[in-house]
Amino acid sequence: MAKRIDVSDLDIYYGNFKAVEGVNISIEPRSITALIGPSGCGKSTFLRSLNRMHEVIPGARVEGKVVIDGQDLYGAGVDPVDVRRQIGMVFQRPNPFPTMSIYDNVVAGVRLNSTKMKKSAMDDLVERSLKGANLWNEVKDRLNRPGSGLSGGQQQRLCIARAIAVEPEVLLMDEPCSALDPISTLAIEDLMTELKERFTIVIVTHNMQQAARVSTSTGFFNLNGVGQPGRLIEFNPTEKIFSNPEEKATEDYISGRFG
Amino acid sequence: MTATKAPTEPPAQRTVRRPGDRIFAGAARGSGIFILLVLAGVAAFLISEAIPALTAASSEIPDGKGLGPYIGPLVLGTLLGAVIALLVATPLAVGIALFITYYAPRRIAATMGYVIDLLAAIPSVVYGFWGLAVLAPKLVPFHAWAADHLGFLPFFAGPASASGRTMLTVGIVLGVMILPIISAISREVFSQAPALHREAALALGATRWEMIKMAVLPYGKSGVIAGSMLGLGRALGETMAVAIILSGGAGATVNLISNSNPSTIASNIALRFPEATGIGVNTLIASGLALFLITLAVNMLARWIVNRRADFSGAN
Numbered sequence: 001m002a003k004r005i006d007v008s009d010l011d012i013y014y015g016n017f018k019a020v021e022g023v024n025i026s027i028e029p030r031s032i033t034a035l036i037g038p039s040g041c042g043k044s045t046f047l048r049s050l051n052r053m054h055e056v057i058p059g060a061r062v063e064g065k066v067v068i069d070g071q072d073l074y075g076a077g078v079d080p081v082d083v084r085r086q087i088g089m090v091f092q093r094p095n096p097f098p099t100m101s102i103y104d105n106v107v108a109g110v111r112l113n114s115t116k117m118k119k120s121a122m123d124d125l126v127e128r129s130l131k132g133a134n135l136w137n138e139v140k141d142r143l144n145r146p147g148s149g150l151s152g153g154q155q156q157r158l159c160i161a162r163a164i165a166v167e168p169e170v171l172l173m174d175e176p177c178s179a180l181d182p183i184s185t186l187a188i189e190d191l192m193t194e195l196k197e198r199f200t201i202v203i204v205t206h207n208m209q210q211a212a213r214v215s216t217s218t219g220f221f222n223l224n225g226v227g228q229p230g231r232l233i234e235f236n237p238t239e240k241i242f243s244n245p246e247e248k249a250t251e252d253y254i255s256g257r258f259g
Numbered sequence: 260m261t262a263t264k265a266p267t268e269p270p271a272q273r274t275v276r277r278p279g280d281r282i283f284a285g286a287a288r289g290s291g292i293f294i295l296l297v298l299a300g301v302a303a304f305l306i307s308e309a310i311p312a313l314t315a316a317s318s319e320i321p322d323g324k325g326l327g328p329y330i331g332p333l334v335l336g337t338l339l340g341a342v343i344a345l346l347v348a349t350p351l352a353v354g355i356a357l358f359i360t361y362y363a364p365r366r367i368a369a370t371m372g373y374v375i376d377l378l379a380a381i382p383s384v385v386y387g388f389w390g391l392a393v394l395a396p397k398l399v400p401f402h403a404w405a406a407d408h409l410g411f412l413p414f415f416a417g418p419a420s421a422s423g424r425t426m427l428t429v430g431i432v433l434g435v436m437i438l439p440i441i442s443a444i445s446r447e448v449f450s451q452a453p454a455l456h457r458e459a460a461l462a463l464g465a466t467r468w469e470m471i472k473m474a475v476l477p478y479g480k481s482g483v484i485a486g487s488m489l490g491l492g493r494a495l496g497e498t499m500a501v502a503i504i505l506s507g508g509a510g511a512t513v514n515l516i517s518n519s520n521p522s523t524i525a526s527n528i529a530l531r532f533p534e535a536t537g538i539g540v541n542t543l544i545a546s547g548l549a550l551f552l553i554t555l556a557v558n559m560l561a562r563w564i565v566n567r568r569a570d571f572s573g574a575n
């Protein structure tokens with residue numbers, strides 16, 4: 001059910017502050033797109049505009065178009081709640097619901113969709129999602145314990161399980177591995193490669209090797225100075241970005257000659 | 260969940276205590292001991308003064324029927340009024356707190372916050388007169404309606420009071436009185452529900468109400484309980500408002516809408532104490548001891564409820 005995303009002339013604001021300017025990008029279905037760039041250049045802001053999480057912040061707004069398979073997300077009459085049900089998100093800091101068990105965390109999104117489900121179907125879904133997130137073996141004996149009792153890496157995989165349990169069309173991930181050890185990171189990267197078969201994935205990362213390892217395309221964001229809006233400088237297949245980038249700024253950044 | 264910085268210094272071999280630290284520790288320990296002493300003093304006073312009433316013959320107790328029959332209806336009246344107050348105030352307070360924190364535009368929310376806080380600043384005598392002069396007459400039709408339609412419940416057995424000076428009215432007045440306490444504390448905890456979890460819910464496609472159910476209410480639950488218990492404490496001990504509204508003094512009955520109502524412990528003490536002599540004083544103090552124990556039990560119950568699911572509370 002993966003879908004393509006077309007963004008045109010997107011400006012993103014926090015109140016009067018323009019954080020991101022003039023983004024044009026086309027993201028292919030069943031691909032992994034990595035967004036890289038220096039801190040504060042608007043990667044998270046852009047990512048959050050793709051599932052209308054940006055406007056949750058008071059005063060935050062967006063101008064421009066985000067079209068997913070022909071449907072404009074910001075069109076009149078589009079309910080952000082429906083958008084978010086189709087486009088899952090994994091945050092930088094693991095955020096399982098602390099008052100819910102591991103089991104309830106996984107099905108939290110499914111319960112929202114209000115389709116009544118048999119207990120057995122629910123159990124299957126939990127097992128499938130946790131296996132999909134590479135967590136099943138570690139938690140299968142304590143599904144009724146609170147999710148907050150897991151390690152950071154386990155919590156992050158629980159959040160991934162929660163996001164994929166609702167079978168979203170697109171999965172957005174904001175630095176999902178920044179708090180994880182190399183082994184959990186590799187586990188999540190393998191997971192992304194598997195999930196790519198079914199979902200369109202957009203991931204923000206500061207880890208160049210990670211971008212090079214997992215992504216099919218890479219977008220480089222940069223900003224000209226403090227207080228200036230961030231811009232998408234270059235968007236190309238990952239191989240090209242890392243071997244022969246079009247822009248000097250991209251080359252400087254990935255080769256560490258930044259700033 | 261925030262990453263705590265690792266201590267930068269190696270653990271000292273011999274701990275050096277700075278004077279500021281020592282002074283603060285001493286002051287804190289002193290305050291702790293002081294509050295325990297005050298509590299012990301009050302409890303000792305209540306118990307020692309209550310003993311004569313506990314050991315006296317039933318005929319010596321005012322009304323001549325013994326201590327149990329004297330205090331029993333008062334305990335019942337106290338609990339009835341307080342429970343009604345809680346039933347009225349808690350849902351309303353939670354609703355107000357949610358509205359202020361998550362629904363109202365910012366300016367309206369701030370104003371409403373002040374208005375609610377103002378409710379807490381009104382002295383209880385004023386509530387008493389308001390209950391007597393305004394609310395009681397207004398509630399008379401409801402009393403009649405309840406007697407007609409809900410009469411099968413012992414609470415509404417009737418006959419309906421024509422003055423409205425009933426346990427039901429008292430309970431509602433007490434509810435309004437404790438509303439600001441509960442809503443202030445609920446508002447505080449609701450507004451602290453972590454953005455991390457609120458955003459997690461929204462990103463899953465939760466509506467605002469679903470977000471509140473998933474990420475705000477579970478987080479704020481123990482705060483709401485704590486607020487309710489504070490309110491309950493106030494309702495249990497409220498004296499003036501009850502003394503003004505209720506004609507009291509009837510025996511034990513759970514009928515909330517008739518003219519004969521049990522009094523409450525606190526208002527009974529206030530009304531009777533000036534004329535009490537001898538064993539009568541001890542009896543009143545014994546009823547005070549009962550109130551003390553009820554309040555203690557309520558607080559312990561609240562603590563138990565709050566701690567019961569501590570590992571699911573989000574505090575870890």
Ligand SMILES: Nc1ncnc2c1ncn2[C@@H]1O[C@H](COP(=O)(O)OP(=O)(O)OP(=O)(O)O)[C@@H](O)[C@H]1O
Nearest residue numbers: 014017019037038039040041042043044045046057
């Ligand atoms: N809630 C907010 N309110 C106002 N300004 C914000 C808010 N969040 C981010 N910004 C601003 O928007 C700009 C882009 O921030 P953003 O978080 O998108 O950067 P980023 O590229 O994700 O950085 P990092 O790599 O450090 O996560 C920054 O200038 C930041 O200060």
Ligand SMILES: [Mg+2]
Nearest residue numbers: 043044045174
């Ligand atoms: Mg970011």
